Amino acid sequence: MGNLKLINGVQLIPQKIITNPNGDLFHIIKNTDIGFVNFGEAYISTVNFNSIKAWKRHHRMTANFVVPVGCIKIVIFDSRDTSPTSGMINEFSLSLENYMRLTVPPGVFYGFKGIENGLNLLINIADIVHDPLEQETISIEKSEIKYFW
């Protein structure tokens, strides 16, 4: 991911891990962080081994993802007509070994695949409370996004 060009508005930011003999501490997000919008809701999504959860798009929600357990492939697609990166796809592999916060703005489709044969756990700190009216889910079969999971 060294020279990866990111979709417009997307952030990928390493988060600090503070080691401790009794158990480590992992930063997720602070209200003072660049790119922090607001707090609406926090939830956990798990992705089973080789399962795919895709595609989802929000019209208002900005998501902030971290993966502290297992490994999740996250693929995003810029569906915004007016975006300078319209039509671009990015893929990320988030895990403890690659511990980063991925910020995904509204209008960008995202999907997850569980990579480890065990627990794959993602935390989302979203800027609004869950609202079914502002989100779309399109199955990978019906989507026009060309991505081979």
Next chain:
Amino acid sequence: MGNLKLINGVQLIPQKIITNPNGDLFHIIKNTDIGFVNFGEAYISTVNFNSIKAWKRHHRMTANFVVPVGCIKIVIFDSRDTSPTSGMINEFSLSLENYMRLTVPPGVFYGFKGIENGLNLLINIADIVHDPLEQETISIEKSEIKYFW
């Protein structure tokens, strides 16, 4: 924990788990939840098997704990002189099987013990950003809290 009398200001609230064949979803907290104060910071704390992280007290921070992986014993002690439950101890065992959000107000000491021989993972959604000036850490050896871990 059926008839447990809680320390004043503490909340223990079951959170919804939405099952999904591709991986379940777990609520943590929404800004519309009763008891939600503000969003300052989210972080993860892991607690190794049989390790104890205690005692910690905040003067301003309200903590919101969930344990989605493993099992963590959380013990809290009310050190507030003017509290109707001053001097009271509560203990909780949080895990996926007992998936609840525990809200701990300022002035209440807390400590963790890792119960499972594997990953024990806690998420804290705190209402302020980490500030070393508003928190105290007292080792269990030096503390006057009488609790046998």
